[in-house]
Amino acid sequence: MAARTIADEGEFGLIAAVTSGLTMPDAVTVGPGDDCAVFAPTGQVVVSTDALYEDVHFRKAWSGPHDVGRKAVGSALADVEAMGATPLGVVVALSAPPETPTDWVLEFTKGVREECELAGAALVGGDTTRGPAIGVVVTVFGDLQGRTPLLRSGARPGDVVAYVGRLGMAAAGLAVLGRGFRSPGAVVRAHRVPEVPYGQGRVASQAGATSLIDCSDGPLADLGHVARASGVAIDLDSGSLDVDEAQKTVAAAIGGGDPLNYILTGGDDHALLGTFAGSDVPQGWTVIGRVLPLGPDAEASVTVDGKVWSGDAGGWRHF
Amino acid sequence: MAARTIADEGEFGLIAAVTSGLTMPDAVTVGPGDDCAVFAPTGQVVVSTDALYEDVHFRKAWSGPHDVGRKAVGSALADVEAMGATPLGVVVALSAPPETPTDWVLEFTKGVREECELAGAALVGGDTTRGPAIGVVVTVFGDLQGRTPLLRSGARPGDVVAYVGRLGMAAAGLAVLGRGFRSPGAVVRAHRVPEVPYGQGRVASQAGATSLIDCSDGPLADLGHVARASGVAIDLDSGSLDVDEAQKTVAAAIGGGDPLNYILTGGDDHALLGTFAGSDVPQGWTVIGRVLPLGPDAEASVTVDGKVWSGDAGGWRHF
Secondary structure, eight states: OOOOBHHHHHHHHHHHHHHTTOOOOTTEEEOBTBSSEEEOOSSOEEEEEEEEEBTTTBOTTTSOHHHHHHHHHHHHHHHHHTTTOEEEEEEEEEEEOTTSBHHHHHHHHHHHHHHHHHHTOEEEEEEEEEOSSOEEEEEEEEEOTTOOOOOGGGOOTTOEEEEESOOSHHHHHHHHHHTTOOOSHHHHHHHHSOOOOTTHHHHHHHHTOSEEEEOSSOHHHHHHHHHHHHTOEEEEOGGGSOOOHHHHHHHHHTTOOOTHHHHHHOOSSOOEEEEEOGGGOOTTOEEEEEEEOOOTTOOOOEEETTBOOOSOOOOOOOO | OOOOBHHHHHHHHHHHHHHTTOOOOTTEEEOBTBSSEEEOOSSOEEEEEEEEEBTTTBOTTTSOHHHHHHHHHHHHHHHHHTTTOEEEEEEEEEEEOTTSBHHHHHHHHHHHHHHHHHHTOEEEEEEEEEOSSOEEEEEEEEEOTTOOOOOGGGOOTTOEEEEESOOSHHHHHHHHHHTTOOOOHHHHHHHHSOOOOTTHHHHHHHHTOSEEEEOSSOHHHHHHHHHHHHTOEEEEOGGGSOOOHHHHHHHHHTTOOOTHHHHHHOOSSOOEEEEEOGGGOOTTOEEEEEEEOOOTTOOOOEEETTBOOOSOOOOOOOO
């Protein structure tokens, strides 16, 4: 018997399956099923939207539907954390070819729901539609709960740079998958699903962070945004960057050069990178550098041990 | 010289072009350019997400980029109006093949901005990414400003059904375009760009509407949602439905049968359909039917002149 496809379910059958048994927190006053969902924030609201497309951002051969659901939601909610906000709600627009198995969508939905639960956010709505390939657009919103938004522009000379989360693990995973390997497991899993440090955006805000960003394109690229927005320079201390055994293994096995490359230029782990007065760094965060005044050439830049990093510093190129 | 493509611009160049010169209303405290946009609502917030894909929801041969931008935003914001809320912000996730001309995206953006301006909403953020075809996912936010959300479930026997906006014009336009014609202009334009009755959601709420929905799949299908959610029956009066001259012309020219079919089953015009106590119907709205108690078979249904409509009542089938 052929597996059921989403064409068999139809739009309304699919939506019913995706939303069945959802419970809503008090802050969501109208859940899925009407023209809009409705929520009642207690402070200012932050919003961001993020797209993942098959064969651009993920491959079905490398990531299962559950992974894709978790990654789509996690990578979007990291932006909420990066404002110092608390995740509140998620809407998901899924496009897929009609022959997509229903089971793929149901597993994807389980991943979406699991990541929402980890973050404390509610899946409040979505859209399902036919499309040429699987495409997932997740729009997230969070509640600042009275806190001031943490911008990229607040870093001050004298601050230290610190992070919480993982760095360069997803990039090492992508490197091995691209060569046809499926191990080490730690980096492959990191490519499939980020481990977003939920709650640490609020923690950073309460600790007095001066700027915050989530690491989606690698620390050199992302701290570059902070440096430019703040009109400062940033220098990282390579000795403070712990290379994971799995990253060393990958670099050695595939001739990938210095494993610090994964850490400095690898995106998709969605760690949080913040700047703080030195005494304000929260517990669990690691100091990896410092904020400096602009040099005589007045060009905002990120250096490593005082020098321009010579490895691949390209970040992710979208087109 | 070859036209520039979005691959030539790169992601950041494209974002700069798309967001250049945007001004933000007071309610938007952080505009595009950080991890999230931030806004400060005055009441509960409504949210909805809507996808348009090339060759599923629009064809490049039939709709220009400016049209697609307006339609994507308008069809999404109609859901905000349908809650009785006031449009506040819009985020747009655009995916496109790398060879897409830059000009296509810039014209699309002009359409997005123009529709935002008509609605009084701000374009606060987005995402641009490579994808297999042009895909536009618009997520919209609105502010209830202290009003109660208008749900589909509030219709009561004794209410009248009224609408504001256009009905069946886009469907007639799609019918002629599908046969290779480009006229009458009124219906072709209606297919390309909806005319969302901005502000009328708030008006309906203030007038005391008991339910409200936007007409995206045709009144029979959309009022069917209201009937089921409210546990009522709805009967429409065909004599109250004004057939446009252009709709008559199309039905006669292409053998499309009764032009009322376009009105009753045609979606994509994004009129607002509401139920009201008879004395509460706002100025500019047209009464087209009434809400009845459920019949003895207790099946919520929408009838026309007391009978099941025999024309095509399928609405839009997504898969």
